[in-house]
Amino acid sequence: MDIKILPEVEKTLQKQGPVVALESTLITHGFPYPENLAIARESEAAIRKEGATPATIAIINGTLCVGLLDEGLEALSKPRNDILKATTRDLPLAIAQKRTAGTTVAATMVIAAMAGIKIFATGGIGGVHRGVAETWDISADLTELARTPLAVVCSGAKSLLDLPKTLETLETLGVPVIGYGTDEFPAFYSRTSGLKIDARVNTPEEAAAILKSHQALGAQNGLLFCNPLSEAEALPADEMEKHIRAGVIEAAKQGISGKTATPFLLKYIVAATGGRTIQPNKALIRANAALAAKIAVAFSKT
Numbered sequence: 422m423d424i425k426i427l428p429e430v431e432k433t434l435q436k437q438g439p440v441v442a443l444e445s446t447l448i449t450h451g452f453p454y455p456e457n458l459a460i461a462r463e464s465e466a467a468i469r470k471e472g473a474t475p476a477t478i479a480i481i482n483g484t485l486c487v488g489l490l491d492e493g494l495e496a497l498s499k500p501r502n503d504i505l506k507a508t509t510r511d512l513p514l515a516i517a518q519k520r521t522a523g524t525t526v527a528a529t530m531v532i533a534a535m536a537g538i539k540i541f542a543t544g545g546i547g548g549v550h551r552g553v554a555e556t557w558d559i560s561a562d563l564t565e566l567a568r569t570p571l572a573v574v575c576s577g578a579k580s581l582l583d584l585p586k587t588l589e590t591l592e593t594l595g596v597p598v599i600g601y602g603t604d605e606f607p608a609f610y611s612r613t614s615g616l617k618i619d620a621r622v623n624t625p626e627e628a629a630a631i632l633k634s635h636q637a638l639g640a641q642n643g644l645l646f647c648n649p650l651s652e653a654e655a656l657p658a659d660e661m662e663k664h665i666r667a668g669v670i671e672a673a674k675q676g677i678s679g680k681t682a683t684p685f686l687l688k689y690i691v692a693a694t695g696g697r698t699i700q701p702n703k704a705l706i707r708a709n710a711a712l713a714a715k716i717a718v719a720f721s722k723t
Contacts, residue, residue: 423516426536427488430476434537439473439717441710442487442533442541442571448479448497449504449523450684451544458498460703462491464542464710471714476538478529480507483519487536497523508561526573527565530643539632539720540572542713544706545609546645547683548578548587551669556678559590566643567594572632574646574713576705577607577614580658581665581686584614591645598645599631601712607649610701611658618647625712629719648712654704656697664693 426434433440443464448457465475476488479497486493497504505522507515509531515522524532526543533541547560560582566573578587588606591598598606600621608614622628628646635644649655668689672678677685691698 423484424532424535425484425486427476427486427490430474430488430536433474437721439714439721440476440538440540441468441473441713441717442529442538443475443477443710444524444526444529444541444543445477445479445497446506446523446525447544447706448477448494450506451687454498454500456699458495460706461494461498463703463707467707467711468542468714471711471718473714473717475710476533476536478524478532480505480512480515480520480522480524482521483516485516485532485535487532487538497521509565510561525562527561530565530569530571530573534569534571538571539636540574540713540717542574542710544575544702544709545577545579546573546575548582548584549590550682551581551583552673553583553586558678558682563587563590563594566591566596566645568641569643570636570641572628572635572644572646572716574648574709574716576609576650576709577647578609579683579687580608580610580614580661581668581683581690584608584616588616588618595642596645597631597635598647599628601628601646601648603647603649605649607647608658608661609705610650610656610661610698612649612652612655613658622646625715625719628716629723632716632720633723646712646716648705648709650701650705650708654701656694656701661690664690667693
């Protein structure tokens with residue numbers, strides 16, 4: 422199997438230095454060009470600013486790539502109809518057929534772990550979808566968190582999901598859910614969900630200590646560090662819930678489900694809010710990248 426690790430990333434890993442993985446579906450399927458390229462660059466810059474090395478992960482012509490040069494980011498960001506949105510089940514196909522793909526949270530975790538990376542930053546994880554009793558639509562992100570020992574820094578789960586069921590599933594799977602400066606599970610665009618979580622840390626050093634203990638136990642599951650948006654950037658939870666419910670109804674009318682559901686709902690919410698969700702989405706991605714870098718730096722010193 423071809424896996425290509427960027428020399429800068431490989432050198433940092435060999436020295437047991439701080440590396441932060443980044444997914445690439447934010448580039449290929451999350452934002453339109455050129456906003457996708459801008460947020461990719463800003464995420465990497467936020468990681469470098471904190472003293473860590475970024476490793477954006479993608480599949481290029483069937484090769485698993487751990488870290489991309491700027492021209493690689495730009496090539497992924499250009500509109501194309503042949504780029505896959507690859508989760509774990511798509512990896513064999515993408516490799517065998519030499520496809521190019523953006524990697525989801527789940528697929529990024531798999532590849533990052535193969536490379537020896539310990540920390541990964543994203544916007545929000547996938548989870549249990551609303552109406553799961555009828556659709557059984559549950560993200561592979563949860564499965565991967567149950568079996569891949571990576572620390573994931575996020576702003577909770579995307580608020581268009583069934584957050585109580587998502588949190589309950591994480592508990593069932595034995596995934597520690599830890600608030601960073603919060604006692605509640607963040608709801609992506611909003612700071613709070615009303616759902617309490619059992620653990621909290623307030624510094625990168627505290628987070629790094631938990632990751633260290635997690636590894637010392639030989640745990641084979643992931644850790645979830647939940648970093649809420651700042652109060653200035655967050656949107657009201659009740660307003661977002663209104664738009665999400667309308668979007669879910671519209672998706673059902675159009676027969677949209679599976680991996681196409683989340684992109685549809687995100688676009689619907691952008692339109693329904695007059696674009697007010699775009700800046701908070703970008704802000705949480707940058708903030709999570711910076712926090713993951715701080716934790717990685719602290720971890721490298723333990």
